[in-house]
Structures are given as structure tokens and as C-alpha cells.
Amino acid sequence: RRVRIDVVTIFPGYLAPLREALLGRAIEAGLVELGVHDLRDWTHDVHQAVDDSPYGGGPGMVMRPQVWGEALDAVLAAGPARLVVPTPAGRPFTQATAQAWAGEERLVFACGRYEGIDQRVVDSYAARMPVDEVSIGDYVLVGGEVAVMVMVEAVVRLLPGVLGNPVSAQEDSFSDGLLEGPAYTRPVSWRGLDVPEVLRSGNHAAIARWRRDRALERTAARRPDLLDALPEDALDRADRAF
Numbered sequence: 001r002r003v004r005i006d007v008v009t010i011f012p013g014y015l016a017p018l019r020e021a022l023l024g025r026a027i028e029a030g031l032v033e034l035g036v037h038d039l040r041d042w043t044h045d046v047h048q049a050v051d052d053s054p055y056g057g058g059p060g061m062v063m064r065p066q067v068w069g070e071a072l073d074a075v076l077a078a079g080p081a082r083l084v085v086p087t088p089a090g091r092p093f094t095q096a097t098a099q100a101w102a103g104e105e106r107l108v109f110a111c112g113r114y115e116g117i118d119q120r121v122v123d124s125y126a127a128r129m130p131v132d133e134v135s136i137g138d139y140v141l142v143g144g145e146v147a148v149m150v151m152v153e154a155v156v157r158l159l160p161g162v163l164g165n166p167v168s169a170q171e172d173s174f175s176d177g178l179l180e181g182p183a184y185t186r187p188v189s190w191r192g193l194d195v196p197e198v199l200r201s202g203n204h205a206a207i208a209r210w211r212r213d214r215a216l217e218r219t220a221a222r223r224p225d226l227l228d229a230l231p232e233d234a235l236d237r238a239d240r241a242f
């Protein structure tokens with residue numbers, strides 16, 4: 001199954017890293033198609049204006065609906081898709097979102113800049129296709145491009161054939177609801193710090209127990225919200241020590 005991803009932005013160069021490394025190889029292997037489009041290609045004025053002052057006043061500029069409408073109509077002409085608009089005001093983008101989108105045939109990302117895109121763009125497309133306004137976290141970026149990079153990477157790594165060892169995609173930090181614990185490799189002693197004995201014991205039950213304990217400990221310390229979100233039966237008696 002291949003996914004077609006299109007991105008519309010006024011800074012197409014910002015998306016260039018998507019063609020590097022793992023994702024670049026996935027594109028070359030035909031596992032995913034990526035199209036990056038310059039919003040200004042759909043302007044008609046000499047200044048290629050994509051923004052204008054906000055109705056109701058306030059700081060900054062808002063991106064004009066007409067230009068976005070022509071760009072998205074053109075990009076969407078290739079077939080039905082899910083439209084994704086990054087915004088700090090969006091629903092949280094999570095691993096579950098990435099999993100869901102990995103099953104889509106087409107994703108179109110609209111990268112805003114300035115104070116964002118005229119709301120009528122989202123409203124008009126939401127009438128005829130799935131439109132998701134999503135946030136990648138509670139911090140404010142200057143535009144949607146970085147958020148799109150994050151989301152594209154999170155989605156594409158889940159596609160069959162993209163990751164060398166697909167199991168790691170299943171055993172993500174968030175797949176059992178806990179954070180990933182610490183990892184170690186050679187040398188056994190480094191700058192006076194030793195690898196925990198249990199990991200070199202060959203006792204796989206003890207190793208599994210130790211790893212779960214470290215994951216629980218870390219989750220309790222850093223993300224108690226994830227612990228609270230665990231289903232009732234997720235923690236056994238040994239787990240409840242944390």
C-alpha cells in the first residue's frame with residue numbers, strides 16, 4: 001500500500017529534509033510519494049500576495065482564502081484525500097493519529113504562516129472531505145512546515161517496508177502506554193558508569209521485569225498523565241510498586 005503525501009507551503013525548501021535518509025529511501029522505493037507545492041504558484045498579482053490584514057483588527061496578517069482555495073483545488077484534483085492543517089489550536093497529534101493516517105491513501109498538508117489561514121478554507125473543505133486541524137504540542141512555531149515534517153515522519157515510519165525492523169514500530173514508547181526505559185550498548189563501563197548487571201545476566205525474565213520497572217519509574221516521574229490513562233488491568237501487582 002502506498003501513501004501519496006502533498007504539502008502546500010510558501011517555503012517549499014523547508015520540506016527538503018523529508019527527501020533525506022530513511023524517508024528519502026522510502027520515496028525512492030516507491031513506498032510513499034511526496035509532492036511539495038509552492039502556494040505562490042496560485043497567486044496572480046505581481047506581488048504574489050498570500051496574506052492580508054485581519055478583520056476585527058489585531059496583530060499580524062492572515063492568509064487569504066482565494067489563494068489557498070485555488071492551490072488546494074488543484075492539489076486535490078488528483079483524488080480524494082484527508083486535509084491536515086497544523087495549528088497551535090488543533091486537536092493533539094498523537095501516535096494514534098499517526099497510526100490512523102498511515103492507513104490513508106492520500107494526505108494533503110496545508111502549511112500556514114503569519115497568524116494562520118482564513119478559517120473559511122478549513123470550513124469549505126470540511127464540507128466535502130475529512131479535515132483535521134492538529135497541534136503537535138503546546139508551544140508556538142512560526143509556521144506549519146516544521147509540524148508537517150514531524151507528522152510526515154511519524155506517519156511514514158509506520159508504513160510497511162519503511163523501517164528495517166518493523167517490530168520497533170509496534171513496540172513504540174507509546175504502544176504499551178508507557179515511556180521507553182533506558183538503553184545501553186558497549187562498552188560495559190564508560191566514564192566510570194557501568195551497564196546495569198541484569199542486562200548482561202542472560203536471565204530474560206529478570207531483564208523483562210527490570211525494563212518494565214524502569215519504564216514504569218520513568219513514566220511515573222515524567223508523564224504521570226500516561227499512567228492515569230492506562231486501562232485498569234494494564235498494571236499487575238508488581239507494577240503497582242511505582
Ligand SMILES: Nc1cc(-c2ccc3cc[nH]c3c2)n[nH]1
Pocket residue numbers: 086087088111112113114115116134135136137138139140141142143144145147
Ligand atoms: N503545535 C504547533 C503548531 C504550530 C503552528 C502551526 C501553523 C502556524 C502558522 C503560523 N504559525 C503556526 C504555528 N505551532 N505549534
